[in-house]
Amino acid sequence: MRIQDKQLRPIADRVAQSTSKRIDDALVVQILAAVADNSGVSFDKALTQLNKPGITRAEQLAIAQAGLSKTERKDIETLLDLSGFTFSQGAKNFLEALVGRAQLETGGGGPLPPPSPSGVTADVRGITGKLEPGMVIEAINLSSAPEQRLHLADTKEIGRADAQGRFVLDANSVIGTDAMKRLAAGDVIRLRGRRADGTTGDWIELKVGGRDTTNAQFNAVRLTLTDDGLGKVALTHNTGRPMTEPGAKLRFTNLRTGDQLDVTATKDGSLPANLKIPGKAGDQIAVAVSDGTNNADLKTLATTMSVLGNANNVDPADDPVPHKDEVRADGTSMYPLRRYTGPLFVNGPQSSDVRQGAIGNCYFPAAAAAVAHLAPKVLEDAITERRDAQTGERVFDVKFYSPSGRMELVTVDADLYTRSWGGPVYGNTPNNNDLDKMELWYPILEKAYAKWKGSYDRIGNGGSPAAVLTALTGKSTRYFDTSYNSADEIFKAVKDAADKKLPMTAGTHDDKARYTNSGVYADHAYSVCGAEEVGGKKFILLRNPWGESEAGNDGKNDGYFKLEMAQFLKLFDDVSMVRA
Amino acid sequence: MALPPEPIDTVLVDAKVVVVGFVDAILETGPELPQRQAKKGERDLGNKAPWQRVRLTVERTLRGEAGKTVEAFKPEGAYIVATGTRGAFLLGAPEGGSAPILGRYGPDTWREDVVVAAFAR
Numbered sequence: 001m002r003i004q005d006k007q008l009r010p011i012a013d014r015v016a017q018s019t020s021k022r023i024d025d026a027l028v029v030q031i032l033a034a035v036a037d038n039s040g041v042s043f044d045k046a047l048t049q050l051n052k053p054g055i056t057r058a059e060q061l062a063i064a065q066a067g068l069s070k071t072e073r074k075d076i077e078t079l080l081d082l083s084g085f086t087f088s089q090g091a092k093n094f095l096e097a098l099v100g101r102a103q104l105e106t107g108g109g110g111p112l113p114p115p116s117p118s119g120v121t122a123d124v125r126g127i128t129g130k131l132e133p134g135m136v137i138e139a140i141n142l143s144s145a146p147e148q149r150l151h152l153a154d155t156k157e158i159g160r161a162d163a164q165g166r167f168v169l170d171a172n173s174v175i176g177t178d179a180m181k182r183l184a185a186g187d188v189i190r191l192r193g194r195r196a197d198g199t200t201g202d203w204i205e206l207k208v209g210g211r212d213t214t215n216a217q218f219n220a221v222r223l224t225l226t227d228d229g230l231g232k233v234a235l236t237h238n239t240g241r242p243m244t245e246p247g248a249k250l251r252f253t254n255l256r257t258g259d260q261l262d263v264t265a266t267k268d269g270s271l272p273a274n275l276k277i278p279g280k281a282g283d284q285i286a287v288a289v290s291d292g293t294n295n296a297d298l299k300t301l302a303t304t305m306s307v308l309g310n311a312n313n314v315d316p317a318d319d320p321v322p323h324k325d326e327v328r329a330d331g332t333s334m335y336p337l338r339r340y341t342g343p344l345f346v347n348g349p350q351s352s353d354v355r356q357g358a359i360g361n362c363y364f365p366a367a368a369a370a371v372a373h374l375a376p377k378v379l380e381d382a383i384t385e386r387r388d389a390q391t392g393e394r395v396f397d398v399k400f401y402s403p404s405g406r407m408e409l410v411t412v413d414a415d416l417y418t419r420s421w422g423g424p425v426y427g428n429t430p431n432n433n434d435l436d437k438m439e440l441w442y443p444i445l446e447k448a449y450a451k452w453k454g455s456y457d458r459i460g461n462g463g464s465p466a467a468v469l470t471a472l473t474g475k476s477t478r479y480f481d482t483s484y485n486s487a488d489e490i491f492k493a494v495k496d497a498a499d500k501k502l503p504m505t506a507g508t509h510d511d512k513a514r515y516t517n518s519g520v521y522a523d524h525a526y527s528v529c530g531a532e533e534v535g536g537k538k539f540i541l542l543r544n545p546w547g548e549s550e551a552g553n554d555g556k557n558d559g560y561f562k563l564e565m566a567q568f569l570k571l572f573d574d575v576s577m578v579r580a
Numbered sequence: 581m582a583l584p585p586e587p588i589d590t591v592l593v594d595a596k597v598v599v600v601g602f603v604d605a606i607l608e609t610g611p612e613l614p615q616r617q618a619k620k621g622e623r624d625l626g627n628k629a630p631w632q633r634v635r636l637t638v639e640r641t642l643r644g645e646a647g648k649t650v651e652a653f654k655p656e657g658a659y660i661v662a663t664g665t666r667g668a669f670l671l672g673a674p675e676g677g678s679a680p681i682l683g684r685y686g687p688d689t690w691r692e693d694v695v696v697a698a699f700a701r
Binding site: 355356357358359360361362363366422461462463464465466467479507508510512513515516517519521522523524525546547548549553557574576 | 582583584585587615616618619620621622623624625626627629658659660661662664665666667685687688691693694
């Protein structure tokens with residue numbers, strides 16, 4: 001390639017030496033100025049005219065055409081045809097219009113669109129580049145964005161181009177908000193310029209230079225895996241926020257079937273549309289991610305996710321199978337299903353509404369009652385009632401959160417396994433004298449949990465109340481071991497958590513001899529309702545999820561009781577509480 | 581397993597003798613049973629304590645006939661008794677000389693006043 005014009009040649013040389021080899025909207029204005037200078041104006045003066053606020057593309061083209069020489073025409077044709085450069089759409093149209101190959105796209109006759117930053121370099125020390133003088137530079141770190149609550153338009157202003165259009169920004173001024181949480185080697189940064197009138201140029205993306213030791217992130221909360229009912233699992237990006245780094249390599253492996261799916265993340269950190277992998281509800285899908293440098297062999301897993309039934313493709317009438325103790329040899333249930341018609345809530349969810357059924361899942365009602373006691377709104381928001389669009393039946397959508405924080409929706413109807421002589425076999429409520437008026441939120445919540453986990457048997461052989469606190473609130477938990485934490489530490493933590501309305505549970509030891517005649521039961525989970533100091537003595541307030549059987553005798557036998565700290569520490573092994 | 585107590589009315593029908601008293605001797609204890617180990621924070625694992633053959637000192641008899649002492653059998657289950665354990669004992673039909681203690685948690689299944697109230701219904 002040979003460029004003859006002395007003003008155009010250095011511009012072409014700079015582009016040829018750049019890594020992008022791209023002529024964008026900002027650079028094309030310099031080319032126009034280099035062409036315009038033949039008409040009796042200097043390059044700098046032509047550049048000033050071309051960047052005059054409010055100037056239209058047609059006016060810019062006219063300024064350049066006034067100075068266009070034969071040599072420059074040939075040079076422009078060389079740039080277009082022989083240089084191997086790439087062009088932004090606006091830049092290419094300008095140059096083609098200049099040499100008469102195309103009509104100028106005027107964009108309605110308005111001013112030239114704002115240019116994009118050019119000549120940009122970034123490393124851990126900062127970002128430098130060029131833009132129209134005075135333009136604000138906006139940026140977002142696409143590599144750290146997946147762990148932030150950010151959309152890709154949630155940018156940070158990191159600086160402004162000076163009078164010559166240059167910007168030299170050190171790392172300290174660039175870093176400081178979620179959008180620019182860091183400036184690490186290998187990170188993908190998205191930049192654009194914004195004029196004072198609010199118009200913005202095209203985004204450009206670049207990698208921060210240096211030795212890349214930070215792998216791409218993967219935010220599992222933003223991925224939903226659903227059984228499509230046809231032997232495949234659909235992978236859906238469930239939010240407008242990025243899931244991973246643009247261009248990241250992802251490998252999904254069905255751990256049951258061994259099927260693998262390799263995918264490259266889109267430029268927005270999403271997944272290509274309509275992705276599916278062979279599998280079904282209940283399968284475990286392992287996810288590995290690489291930025292191309294770190295974990296390049298995809299051997300280190302980012303997470304493992306469950307394929308779950310989805311409200312859209314699982315019949316609400318599909319009831320979870322009973323616990324194995326309530327299943328006959330032929331696989332049928334010992335108890336019939338009964339349709340309940342009572343209200344979902346009566347005066348909102350309360351801990352006293354919860355009564356454990358004939359199933360080994362004390363951890364679940366203990367946690368559910370704890371949430372009802374201190375954060376009832378969480379449950380009101382988690383369980384919603386509607387009419388099924390196809391059947392018109394009353395159904396309930398119940399929200400749960402996976403350990404990674406991903407929200408799942410489970411839909412159930414109001415059919416519950418029921419004894420012939422009384423109420424529900426499983427989760428129950430004390431006010432069930434009239435089954436047609438029985439408050440339903442707790443049995444519905446437990447049924448949905450059983451459906452989510454697979455069956456009543458899957459939830460009925462022990463478990464962790466802390467995991468249920470997370471499933472209901474979407475928040476992680478703190479754990480206190482009564483062997484290691486002092487009475488004062490535990491009392492203060494419980495009191496603080498109660499004041500902040502953070503649900504809590506406590507569990508007893510499995511040493512059964514410790515509990516005989518104590519009114520407290522071994523291997524059992526309780527709701528922690530709070531802490532109080534009376535007459536210089538400190539107490540923990542508790543509730544047995546059975547809704548009865550408590551320490552002491554206050555004449556109520558409703559499950560609520562309190563223990564002085566020394567007795568609490570003797571009988572209880574641990575306390576779990578939702579983090580703020 | 582920390583299951584709730586059975587509804588008392590469903591157990592009372594099998595109770596031939598109901599006494600209020602305490603364990604004054606552990607006569608025999610069955611072998612330790614395999615225990616499922618809990619992960620951190622897990623509850624309701626359902627581990628069972630071994631069976632025990634015990635002698636009860638009777639303070640009051642609420643149903644049936646009983647002498648001053650009764651030999652009783654605590655089945656494998658969710659609780660264990662010790663000398664001095666007291667409460668209302670619901671006893672089933674004797675087998676092999678020992679009457680089985682009914683109720684998922686033996687004398688801790690229902691308080692004495694709950695048992696008395698059930699009789700009154």
